[in-house]
Amino acid sequence: xxxxSDPSGLAREPRFRILCEACGGAVRHDVPIRRCPACAGxxxxxxxxxxxxxxxxxxxMWAYRDLLPLADPAHVVTLGEGDTPLVSARGDWGCRVFWxxxxxxxxxxxxxxxxxxxxxxxxxxxxxRVVIASxxxxxxxxxxxxARAGLPCLVFVPRGTPRERLSPVAILGARLVELQGTFVEIxxxxxxxxxxPTWYDATTKRAAxxxxxxxxxxxxxxxxxxxxxxxxxxxxxxxxxxTLFGIWRGFQDLARAGRIGRLPRLAAVQxxxxxxxxxxxxRGLQTSxxxxxxxxxxxxxxxxxxxxxxxxxxxPDALRALRESGGLASSVSDEAARLxxxxxxxxxxxxxxxxxxxxxxxxxxxxxxxRLGPAETVVCxxxxxxxxxxxxxxxxxxxxxxxxxxPDALARVLSP
Numbered sequence: 001x002x003x004x005s006d007p008s009g010l011a012r013e014p015r016f017r018i019l020c021e022a023c024g025g026a027v028r029h030d031v032p033i034r035r036c037p038a039c040a041g042x043x044x045x046x047x048x049x050x051x052x053x054x055x056x057x058x059x060x061m062w063a064y065r066d067l068l069p070l071a072d073p074a075h076v077v078t079l080g081e082g083d084t085p086l087v088s089a090r091g092d093w094g095c096r097v098f099w100x101x102x103x104x105x106x107x108x109x110x111x112x113x114x115x116x117x118x119x120x121x122x123x124x125x126x127x128x129r130v131v132i133a134s135x136x137x138x139x140x141x142x143x144x145x146x147a148r149a150g151l152p153c154l155v156f157v158p159r160g161t162p163r164e165r166l167s168p169v170a171i172l173g174a175r176l177v178e179l180q181g182t183f184v185e186i187x188x189x190x191x192x193x194x195x196x197p198t199w200y201d202a203t204t205k206r207a208a209x210x211x212x213x214x215x216x217x218x219x220x221x222x223x224x225x226x227x228x229x230x231x232x233x234x235x236x237x238x239x240x241x242x243t244l245f246g247i248w249r250g251f252q253d254l255a256r257a258g259r260i261g262r263l264p265r266l267a268a269v270q271x272x273x274x275x276x277x278x279x280x281x282x283r284g285l286q287t288s289x290x291x292x293x294x295x296x297x298x299x300x301x302x303x304x305x306x307x308x309x310x311x312x313x314x315x316p317d318a319l320r321a322l323r324e325s326g327g328l329a330s331s332v333s334d335e336a337a338r339l340x341x342x343x344x345x346x347x348x349x350x351x352x353x354x355x356x357x358x359x360x361x362x363x364x365x366x367x368x369x370x371r372l373g374p375a376e377t378v379v380c381x382x383x384x385x386x387x388x389x390x391x392x393x394x395x396x397x398x399x400x401x402x403x404x405x406x407p408d409a410l411a412r413v414l415s416p
Contacts, residue, residue: 014071015048029071032125032197034209043210045069049257057225058083061113061218067253068117068218069211075124077149079106081116082218086226086379091347094367096377098231100223103352103385107141107168109306110216110243110383111204115141118202118212119149127151127200131193133186135239136165137306137384138204143174156186158298162305164391182298184310204242205313213314216243220250223379230260232376233327237358237383238268238277239307241318247381248321264379266327268318269362271304273297275331276312280319291315303334303392306355306384328371336361341386351386359383 018027022041027033036043047067055063061082065073084104089097105112115138122130131154132142139155146153153174157166159181166176179186190208193199206213224230230251236244244266254260268277274296285291291311298310312318322329332340334354341357344350352360359380366372399413 015066017046077119081112095372098379101382108385108388109137111137111141113215114204114212115145117215119145121211122200130200132202143169143172158183213242216246217250220247231379233378235267235359235380241312241314245317245321266325268329269358270331271302272331272333277329303354332361352382353384353389356383
């Protein structure tokens with residue numbers, strides 16, 4: 001894609017515009033901003049699609065920089081994120097499945113895309129320090145990209161965050177704060193910083209940072225580039241909802257540019273005890289106020305920690321994507337996700353975290369219910385690597401074997 005400067009070396013205007021969703025007003029791109037200065041509405045982005053040269057697979061996330069809201073590529077902060085593998089399934093899943101393995105990103109999750117863009121934007125607006133609210137993955141990514149950018153980083157986590165999630169964040173140089181409250185209460189605290197220009201909020205919530213929310217679009221671009229077509233379904237484990245919405249925006253970009261002739265349906269997957277989207281779709285709920293009435297209890301525990309939100313921060317956007325795509329929302333139990341994690345490992349060779357395995361469990365449930373059939377192509381987003389969450393795995397006892405054991409003894413170890 002084209003560069004920020006033309007052949008004469010003169011800077012050109014960026015290929016994106018920032019607009020307010022509420023009042024339609026245009027917003028300058030060269031100042032720190034998170035909401036419309038006129039009406040406090042949410043910000044969205046439009047892009048000039050004419051003249052784009054679409055990259056070939058393998059060029060990485062930033063090959064799509066003309067479809068991301070960063071004015072000058074000189075400010076890009078990268079660790080090699082994006083262009084994750086899309087691998088066809090070996091086993092029989094009742095449909096034609098492709099695994100989009102986001103665990104191959106630098107810190108092991110899809111959040112690297114959002115934080116690469118967020119911290120690049122922080123550099124562009126000359127931010128001096130970064131703060132983020134996170135249940136784990138986003139905080140780890142923020143710490144890594146801030147380290148790469150040379151920016152101090154403060155990571156807020158809710159009470160009860162597993163210790164295994166905190167050590168890597170500290171190793172990457174970020175300061176950790178465990179607020180004795182819920183994720184929603186952390187967000188409220190960070191909202192008080194929005195008028196302080198010395199703080200840059202990188203939280204992966206569109207109202208807090210609309211720029212980072214554009215990064216998941218690149219997942220859609222990569223799916224079409226690798227698959228050579230549009231899948232019938234894209235299955236996405238959902239925590240906050242921004243990734244689902246971003247993927248949908250990516251497919252809409254592709255359709256507007258004439259790269260695809262149809263759009264996929266989206267399936268959102270949540271923990272059974274945090275199934276806000278499933279309930280909202282069933283009841284026809286849309287607004288934040290309506291969603292607040294069905295908020296789930298964040299004190300309830302689940303092994304699907306990355307998907308645990310009483311109210312997904314970007315739930316209205318996620319619901320919009322589901323409705324526009326003709327998609328659906330589903331939920332899975334902890335046990336189903338654990339079993340799917342094991343099956344995925346043994347049949348496909350992928351070791352994903354339980355939260356990522358929620359999508360795998362959903363595909364199993366969809367095929368059993370007849371919602372997916374053998375002729376349908378499904379891309380399942382494996383959102384995070386299992387190597388980041390080994391503390392909760394069941395204990396394994398190796399088979400004892402004597403040093404003088406022979407071939408027959410080894411064969412017996414592998415026998416059913």
